[in-house]
Amino acid sequence: MKTTITSATPLLSSPESQHEAETSRKLFFLQRRFAPLWVAFCLGVFADNMLRQALIIGISFGYITMNGVSASDSAVPVIGALFAVAMLIFSPLAGQVADKVETSMMFRRAKFVEMLIMAAAAFGFIFDNGLWLVVALFAMASQSAFFSPARTGAMPKYFAPDELIRANGLFNAGLFVSILLGLLFGGMLIAEPGGRYYIAGLLFLASLGGWLAVQRTYPAAANAPDLKIDWNVAAQGFRILKFAFKAPGIGRPLLGVSLFYLMTTNVTVLTPFFARDALGAGDSVANSIMVFYVFGAGSGAVGASMLSKGRNGFSMATFGVIGAAILTLGVVLLTKSVANIGVDTFGEFITAPLGIALALCLSLSAACMSLYIVPLQAAIQRRAPAQNRARIMAASNMLNGAMAGTGSLSVLFLTQTELKATDALLAVMAVQLLIAGYMILRYRAVPQGLHDEAQKSA
Numbered sequence: 001m002k003t004t005i006t007s008a009t010p011l012l013s014s015p016e017s018q019h020e021a022e023t024s025r026k027l028f029f030l031q032r033r034f035a036p037l038w039v040a041f042c043l044g045v046f047a048d049n050m051l052r053q054a055l056i057i058g059i060s061f062g063y064i065t066m067n068g069v070s071a072s073d074s075a076v077p078v079i080g081a082l083f084a085v086a087m088l089i090f091s092p093l094a095g096q097v098a099d100k101v102e103t104s105m106m107f108r109r110a111k112f113v114e115m116l117i118m119a120a121a122a123f124g125f126i127f128d129n130g131l132w133l134v135v136a137l138f139a140m141a142s143q144s145a146f147f148s149p150a151r152t153g154a155m156p157k158y159f160a161p162d163e164l165i166r167a168n169g170l171f172n173a174g175l176f177v178s179i180l181l182g183l184l185f186g187g188m189l190i191a192e193p194g195g196r197y198y199i200a201g202l203l204f205l206a207s208l209g210g211w212l213a214v215q216r217t218y219p220a221a222a223n224a225p226d227l228k229i230d231w232n233v234a235a236q237g238f239r240i241l242k243f244a245f246k247a248p249g250i251g252r253p254l255l256g257v258s259l260f261y262l263m264t265t266n267v268t269v270l271t272p273f274f275a276r277d278a279l280g281a282g283d284s285v286a287n288s289i290m291v292f293y294v295f296g297a298g299s300g301a302v303g304a305s306m307l308s309k310g311r312n313g314f315s316m317a318t319f320g321v322i323g324a325a326i327l328t329l330g331v332v333l334l335t336k337s338v339a340n341i342g343v344d345t346f347g348e349f350i351t352a353p354l355g356i357a358l359a360l361c362l363s364l365s366a367a368c369m370s371l372y373i374v375p376l377q378a379a380i381q382r383r384a385p386a387q388n389r390a391r392i393m394a395a396s397n398m399l400n401g402a403m404a405g406t407g408s409l410s411v412l413f414l415t416q417t418e419l420k421a422t423d424a425l426l427a428v429m430a431v432q433l434l435i436a437g438y439m440i441l442r443y444r445a446v447p448q449g450l451h452d453e454a455q456k457s458a
Contacts, residue, residue: 028166028167028170032216032217032218033159033218034158034159034170035216036213036214036216037107037151037154037213037214037217038170038171038174039209039210039213040107040111040209040210040211040213040217041151041171041174041175041178042174042175042177042178043178043206043207043209043210043213044111044114044144044147044206044207045174045175045178045179046178046179046181046182046206047114047118047140047182047202047203047206047207047210048083048140048144049179049181049182049183049186050181050182050183050185050186050202050203050206051118051121051133051136051137051182051186051203052079052083052137052182052186053182053183053186053190053290054125054187054189054196055130055133055134055137056079056269056272057186057187057190057191057272057283057286057287058130058190059079059130061191061283063190063191064128064130064133064190065129065130078408078412079134079137081404081409082134082137082141083141083144083401083404083405084265084400084401084402084403084404084405084408085141085401085405086138086142086144086145086401087141087144087145087397087398087401087402088237088398088402088405089145089233090142090145090146091145091237091394091395091397091398091401092230092233092234092236092237092240092394092398093229093231093233093236094146094148094150094397095149095153095391095392095393095394095395095397096227096230096236096391096394097146097150098146098150098153098223098390098391098393098394099153099222099223099224099387099388099389099390099391100222100223100225100227100229102219102221102222102225103157103217103219103220103221103222104214104217104218104219104220105219106150107147107151107214107217108211108214108215110147110150111147111207111210111211111213112211113143113146114140114143114147114207114210114211115204115207115208115211117136117139117140117207118136118203118204118206119204119207120132120136120139121136121140121200122199122200122201122203122204124136125196125197125199125200125203126196126197145397145401148393148397149390149391149393149394149396149397150390152377152381152396153223153381153389153390153392153393154220154390155168155171155381156382156384156386156389157220158218158220164378165304165374165375166305167378168304168374168381169302169303169304169305169306169374170301170302170305171301172298172301172304172305172370172373172374172377173298173302174298175298175301176294176295176297176298176366176370177298179294179298180291180295180298183287183291184287184290184291185199185202186199187283187286187287187290188287191283223386223387223388223390224387224388237395237398240392240394240395241395241398241399243388243391243392243395244395244396247384247385247388247392248383249379249383250380250383250384250392252442253376253377253379253383254396254399255399256317256372256376256435257376257380257396257399257400258396258399258400258402258403259431259435260369260372260373260376261400261403261404261407262403262404262431263369263407263428263431263432264297264407265403265404265405265407265408266407266410266411266424266427266428267293267428268290269407269411270411270421270425271286271289271290271293272286273421274286274289274421274425275289277420277421278335278339278421278422279338279339279343279349280339280344281343281344281349282344282345284345284346285343285344285345285346285349287346288346288349288350292359292362292363292366293362293365294366295363295366296362296364296365296370297366297367297369297370298370299370300320300366300367300368300369300370300371301370303370304316304370304371304375307371313374313375313376313379314375314443315443316371316372316374316375317371317373317374317375317376318436318439318440318443319368320369320371320372320373321368321369321372321432321435321436322368322436323364323365323368324365324366324368324369324372325429325432325436327361327362327365327368328361328365328425328428328429328432329426329429330357330365331358331361331362331365331425332425332426332429334357334358334361335358335421335422337354338354338355338358343355372435380393381393410424410427411424
């Protein structure tokens with residue numbers, strides 16, 4: 001018999017015993033309610049980041065042709081902002097569709113579109129057409145705007161409230177590992193003779209694998225099947241943002257998550273300039289810095305998942321952002337010393353004690369940021385009303401996109417002014433300290449889990 005999950009319960013079917021039986025038979029990670037969606041999500045993130053990193057490194061170091069673009073350095077932060085623009089444009093519509101349409105069907109359609117886009121991107125790499133690849137990247141960002149609220153909005157259907165931090169931790173771990181692999185393969189292959197052809201093939205295979213994976217996801221009933229779609233995305237965007245901030249307990253974690261995207265996007269887009277200008281290093285060091293940062297983020301997400309049992313995560317998030325600020329300062333303080341010893345290649349960077357110290361600071365700061373974001377994501381999902389959940393997640397995507405775009409475009413100040421990469425890192429540290437200060441005050445002012453407790457008693 002076909003199992004359908006309702007929007008009102010995280011159980012796999014009406015009898016609770018069936019859910020408990022499956023949970024006891026299989027590890028959480030291997031259960032059908034988790035594994036297919038996780039695999040599809042990770043393969044999509046891998047493809048996104050391979051495409052984007054190959055573009056950024058390829059343009060920064062002259063491996064990809066950008067006809068009609070004279071200032072390639074200024075093109076890099078603009079490319080980094082494409083995801084943000086797509087999220088802002090399409091999230092209001094995507095949230096409505098995700099609430100209206102049955103969840104597994106939404107997954108299948110979104111992943112089929114991803115296959116078509118990655119096939120188009122493959123042609124861009126094969127024929128070395130940078131502008132075509134920029135268009136493909138924007139199309140991929142638009143597809144992500146539809147898949148993301150469907151996935152995050154569906155998680156409370158598949159997982160019990162006390163499983164959400166663990167599930168988000170594992171999804172974030174997969175996210176960062178997939179980013180890591182995408183950055184590694186995209187950055188390394190684009191510099192190799194014939195590497196563009198390997199990238200083209202990997203992009204399509206990853207999207208095909210994601211589409212095959214979602215065929216195994218459980219059907220889950222639509223949150224609001226009778227919803228009438230509002231095609232005025234501007235008006236709907238304001239509406240869902242207003243609703244999200246009026247819903248009890250949603251506004252603060254929503255802002256907290258969006259600030260995470262501001263900071264991390266700034267750091268990742270900044271990396272090629274940080275390696276090239278602040279450290280005097282080549283593209284292999286730029287790639288390795290990305291790898292260290294994303295590896296740390298993935299490790300932190302796994303740690304958040306392991307530490308989540310029986311906690312709502314507020315203390316974990318506060319500790320994480322404080323630690324990130326301290327370690328970001330450590331990166332700034334080490335930068336000049338590392339540059340003075342000369343680290344043009346990856347081997348020189350990773351064998352120098354100061355280079356190792358810098359890499360550790362980068363990794364640990366990213367790990368701390370994962371400890372910060374995972375509990376906030378789970379709080380939004382727990383507290384969002386079921387009938388509007390996907391639209392609230394779309395509102396989150398809009399804010400994340402706006403902040404990510406701001407973080408990416410802020411790097412233009414480096415390319416257009418005399419500011420240094422370390423100045424941008426100090427600005428990130430200042431934001432982290434402001435968040436930490438607010439969270440400490442909030443921790444002292446209200447009991448932990450205030451809105452979660454209110455929902456339990458409702």
